[in-house]
Amino acid sequence: MAKQDTGLARTARLLDLVPYLTTHQGIAISELAKTFNTTIKEITDDLNTLWMCGLPGYTPLELIDLEFESGFVSIRNAETLAAPRALDRAEVLSIYMGLDLLSAELSNTDTSLVNEITNLQDQLRTQLISAPQVQIEASLNSEFRALILRAIRRRGWIEITYHSVANDQVSKRQVAPYELSQSGTHEYLQGYCDNAKAIRNFRADRIVRVTEIDDQVWPNSPVTANESSIKFEVKVHSASRQVLELLPQISVSSKTASIEGFSASWISRAVLSLAGQIEATEPIQIRSAVHARAKAALENYH
């Protein structure tokens, strides 16, 4: 669905206001403006327009009857438009996909809810021209996300089970969460990690479990430095897609590059995984660590 031009968006809003008001009699104009994502002036204009609309004849008997001088809106005589408009195809598909996500997450715990979801999806599917194939998995489980958001709001602590790919370890960390934010294609949880006694960024999709824990003292002003990074230099032998995605500092035309890595372990593993497409040149400690790690792995095969 192409974006509606502003005139049509206004018509859509007028039509959608009627059913909303019908089920929200007495709503404040300010709240209505917020719900419809617009200003009080625009909404008041809308109400003034609707007030002139109705069935042919257009006497008070046929016109929509609106009362909003008090700042609170009530509506009468609007039965023809009182049913909410059908969802358009884009809305149907987005809800259909959202349901797929919920269904995947509830499948282990609650089969009756999963059945309800399947039933809703069946109804929605009939409203699309062709049944799309979707398979939706959240990067961070919705229940865990709810726990994290609640902890952020109330400044509470959580314990996360976290999979560190750099160390190939799964461990439990006690965290005072600050925020969930997106960077590139990934989402990160930033918080004060009590185990590291420092602020840490955790990739949201590597959080295996979240539990709320008894409140500890909220870290007042955690001035501790962020995770340190290590600078290293590489020679690029092949700027393949895999190289560009793992090390975004490298561009297609790079012959050499200077890169910040998260830890010595992450750097060695990253260079190894690229199978010689890049070569670690400096510092010498990193270069020899890569050499030693590759050599040790190779000995497994002798």
Added chain:
Amino acid sequence: MSRKNERLVNLTIALLATKRYLTKNEIFRNIEGYEGSAESKERMFERDKDDLRKLGIRIEVGGLDPLFDDEAGYRIRPESYALSLRDLTPTQVTLLSLAAQAWQDAAFTDLSQQALRKLNSIGLDTDSSQLPVMAPKLVGADENLRSALDALTSLTTIEFDYLNIQGVALNRRLQVYGVQSRKSHWYLIGLDTEKDAIRNFRLDRIQGFVTATGKAQSYVMPSSFEISELEPDIETPLAVLQVRPGSGYQFRRMATTIETADDWDLLEVPIFDLDYITSLVLWHGQDVIVSSPLTLRTAVISALEELVKIHG
């Protein structure tokens, strides 16, 4: 502008309220806002019909009785105008609302909010007592995903530049059949019309914008296509890996079988993508040994030899 909006609302009300088809003359005579010459009324009405259709409102044309020399008439069926999810329970309304709320990225907020307002207008309380506390979110739903979903609902072919494995962006044309969100990435799946084969494309590897090419409903989705066919099945080859206890967590998550032992655990892992498995084995250094297949074992050994050579 406001006059026009008023007329469009009045037209909608009249066409919804009527039990029979209204002729153009009846519309011009009775609905407020149609003014001017016969010709300009015609033009106005044609534009109004287009506008309502753009809003997804279906105007039915009919009333042509073959026995009489009737004019065409127009109406909107209330059952096609209104939200048609029937007999919703409060729990179902909650599920639908949660599903709509999962779309929080900028490219989808207008869509998600409009859907939520419609659901809220049903006038049913929500009931989340039967649901666990959930805050669903679909991360990384950008403008390109929106374009791809629009193409999927209208069956319009799309094109885009896609970064291939060598890191070169090439133009691709796709008839979208489905979408998948897996391991933090969005994938578009469908028929690559130039390769004439089913392919999947990772959304973040698309360079620039997805654009529609050609008309809506320009293809038909094959009924035989099932996204689940992209899941592991008996045909997917397996790698046998020796993994040091307490390590190789990523392999353990995808393993189909795990046999534990003192020195090395034995894992069977499906090989969807040989290059991916090769680099994951390399990532784990001396903690993972490939037993079979030979292709994977050879690829890992020669990569390690190369690494030792260039870093020596």
